[in-house]
Amino acid sequence: MRQARSIRDLDGWVRFTDDRPPLVFSVFFWGSAGLLAVNFVAALRSLDVVTARWPLLEALFYTAGAALLPVIALWPLLPWQRGAPARRKAATVAFLGMTLLVATGGGLAGLLMVGIAVANARVVLGVRGALCYSAVTGGLGLLTGLLNPAHDVLGAVVNGVLTTCLCLVLLVLVTALLQYSSRAEETRRLLADLEKAHAELAKYAARSRELAVAEERARMARDMHDSVGHYLTVINVGLQNAQRYRTARPDDAWEEVRQAQALTLEALTDTRRWVRALKPLRMDGRTGPDALRALAESFGSAGTGVAFTLHGTWPDVDEGRELVCYRVVQEGLTNALRHSGARHVQVALDCTDERVEVTVSDDGSGARPEATSNGSGLHGLRERLRGVGGELDVSAGSGRGFTLRATVPV
Numbered sequence: 001m002r003q004a005r006s007i008r009d010l011d012g013w014v015r016f017t018d019d020r021p022p023l024v025f026s027v028f029f030w031g032s033a034g035l036l037a038v039n040f041v042a043a044l045r046s047l048d049v050v051t052a053r054w055p056l057l058e059a060l061f062y063t064a065g066a067a068l069l070p071v072i073a074l075w076p077l078l079p080w081q082r083g084a085p086a087r088r089k090a091a092t093v094a095f096l097g098m099t100l101l102v103a104t105g106g107g108l109a110g111l112l113m114v115g116i117a118v119a120n121a122r123v124v125l126g127v128r129g130a131l132c133y134s135a136v137t138g139g140l141g142l143l144t145g146l147l148n149p150a151h152d153v154l155g156a157v158v159n160g161v162l163t164t165c166l167c168l169v170l171l172v173l174v175t176a177l178l179q180y181s182s183r184a185e186e187t188r189r190l191l192a193d194l195e196k197a198h199a200e201l202a203k204y205a206a207r208s209r210e211l212a213v214a215e216e217r218a219r220m221a222r223d224m225h226d227s228v229g230h231y232l233t234v235i236n237v238g239l240q241n242a243q244r245y246r247t248a249r250p251d252d253a254w255e256e257v258r259q260a261q262a263l264t265l266e267a268l269t270d271t272r273r274w275v276r277a278l279k280p281l282r283m284d285g286r287t288g289p290d291a292l293r294a295l296a297e298s299f300g301s302a303g304t305g306v307a308f309t310l311h312g313t314w315p316d317v318d319e320g321r322e323l324v325c326y327r328v329v330q331e332g333l334t335n336a337l338r339h340s341g342a343r344h345v346q347v348a349l350d351c352t353d354e355r356v357e358v359t360v361s362d363d364g365s366g367a368r369p370e371a372t373s374n375g376s377g378l379h380g381l382r383e384r385l386r387g388v389g390g391e392l393d394v395s396a397g398s399g400r401g402f403t404l405r406a407t408v409p410v
Contacts, residue, residue, distance in 0.1 A: 016181040021080050021119070029116050033072055035109035036102060040065040064110070067101035071113065074098065080123050092124045096133055100140055103163075111166060118167050119174040130171050138164030212384070219380055227338065231267035235260045270338070288314045288322065289349060292329050292358075296347040299333040305344050306333065312351035315410045324384050324408055325349075325358050328392075331377050332360025332404040341365050342401070354410055361403040381406070 013023045074095045079088040099117040103110040114137055122130040142160025238260040245253035286294050289310050296308040317325070329347055336345045342364030350357040382392050389409050396402040 015184055016080055016123070016178065019079060019081050021078075022177060025116055025119060028112055029075060032109045032112040032116070033068065036068055036113065039109060040068070064102050064104045067098045071095065071098045071102055078120055078124075080120070082124065082126070084124055089124060092120055096121060100137060103137065103140065111163065114163070114167065115170040118170045122171055122174045123178065127171075127175070130167075130174075134164055134167035134171060137167050208387075215380060215383075219377060227270050228267055231263050231270070235263050235267070238263070288317070291322075292326060292347070292349065295326065295329055296333065296345075299337060299345075304337055304342060306347065307345070308347045308349075310349045310351070312349075314349075314351050315353055315356065317356060317408070317410055321356075321388050321408050321410070324388055324390065325356055325406070327384060328358045328381060328404065328406040328408075329360060331381055335377065335404070336360065336362040336364060336402065356408045356410065357405065358408065359403065359405045361401060363401045378404075 015022055074091055077088070077091040078095055079085075079092060084092075096117050099110075099113050103114045118130055118134060118137075121133045125133075138160045141163030142157060238256040242253040242256035242260070245256065293308045293310075296306050299306050333345060333347070336342050342362035345360065345362045348359040348361075350359070378392070378394060385392050385406055385408065391407045393405040393407075394403070395405075
């Protein structure tokens with residue numbers, strides 16, 4: 001966190017933002033302007049000794065000092081982005097000219113001011129404009145060296161070359177800062193787009209969950225109506241018959257009561273199965289194979305045996321995919337016990353590092369082909385598996401049992 005904060009602090013010093021220069025440029029400019037003002041005042045005392053023999057240097061000195069005030073006045077008006085209007089580009093051109101005059105008598109501080117001008121030229125006028133300004137600055141450094149009595153021709157040439165090299169180095173530096181600012185801005189834009197997309201995906205995911213829950217509830221409501229509602233209807237008819245037979249045919253009446261009692265137990269068993277189906281994935285703190293094993297064992301009854309086997313090592317599966325495995329076992333066991341009349345049901349997990357294969361098979365009466373493709377429960381399972389990139393395979397035939405095999409990728 002401390003490193004990230006330091007990077008953000010550095011970012012404010014070197015990045016171009018909102019048509020303004022980096023903070024380090026402002027510091028260099030005002031520092032150079034202050035040094036130039038102090039140098040000009042201090043040099044006035046010793047100027048007479050030189051200008052008595054070289055009046056041209058005196059003129060250049062006063063011109064450089066006078067140009068400092070327009071440079072300071074133009075600084076707040078400078079544009080710092082390409083495509084600036086012509087009147088703002090005119091401020092850049094004027095600033096470049098004035099800094100050339102300042103550089104004729106400013107020494108090292110004048111060179112710093114020239115560096116700021118190179119940066120502005122690179123941003124507003126492009127690489128060609130900055131190169132032209134650098135060449136003119138180098139030529140002016142050569143001319144100033146030739147006019148200075150303390151320099152010979154070689155010293156003047158060195159002064160011009162060093163000035164040009166300094167401008168080129170600053171040009172490369174400013175180009176790098178511009179690229180950094182452009183990439184930083186692009187990164188911020190991409191992050192904003194990603195945050196917006198993440199919010200949209202979260203909204204869609206919540207909506208999908210709501211639709212899945214609504215579909216699951218509707219399916220379970222239909223199935224409960226078909227199963228429990230059927231039992232209650234038959235029980236009601238039987239009790240009505242028992243009420244009619246209680247006087248004339250008491251034996252038949254008691255038989256109807258016994259049948260109603262048996263149907264009541266079957267309805268209770270079916271209701272308990274639905275309660276088990278509604279239990280959450282993490283049954284009593286169990287997860288993974290333990291939860292699936294507990295689910296399989298809870299479906300066992302006196303007439304039907306449910307066996308559970310695990311092959312391989314359970315991989316690192318997220319809760320959503322684990323829930324899909326749970327629903328596959330749940331649907332397979334519910335169908336086997338309600339519809340097939342099976343005496344043995346086998347639940348098998350085959351695990352690898354890439355996928356989990358869940359198989360529920362029974363030795364019951366099987367199912368018609370249309371039931372395996374049009375059943376609402378199997379349709380819901382296919383939708384769940386499709387949502388995690390999985391597949392569902394169903395094999396069944398009349399009198400040949402029923403096999404449900406789902407592949408869930410890790």
